[in-house]
Amino acid sequence: MQNEIEGIKARNARVEADKAWETSITRRIIIAIATYICIAVFLVLINAPNPYFNSLVPTAAYILSTLSMPFLKNFWIKNFYKK
DSSP: OHHHHHHHHHHHHHHHHHHHHHTOHHHHHHHHHHHHHHHHHHHHHTTOSSHHHHTHHHHHHHHHHHHHHHHHHHHHHHHTOOO
C-alpha cells in the first residue's frame, strides 16, 4: 500500500512539473526565439526582403496567441467543458 502511495505521489509530482513547464514564461520565450530563428533562416534562404524584420511577424503572432490562451481556456471550460 505504501509503495502505491509513493508511486501516486511521484506521478503527481511529474504531472505538476509538466503543467508548470507547459504554462511557464521560459517555455514561451524559448518557442518564440526558436520561431524567430527558423523563420529568419527560411526567409534568408529564399532571399526575401527584410528577413530579420519580417521574422518578427510570426513570432509576435505566437506571443499574442499565448497571451490570449488563458482567457480562451477559461471561456471554453466555463461554456463548453462538460464533465
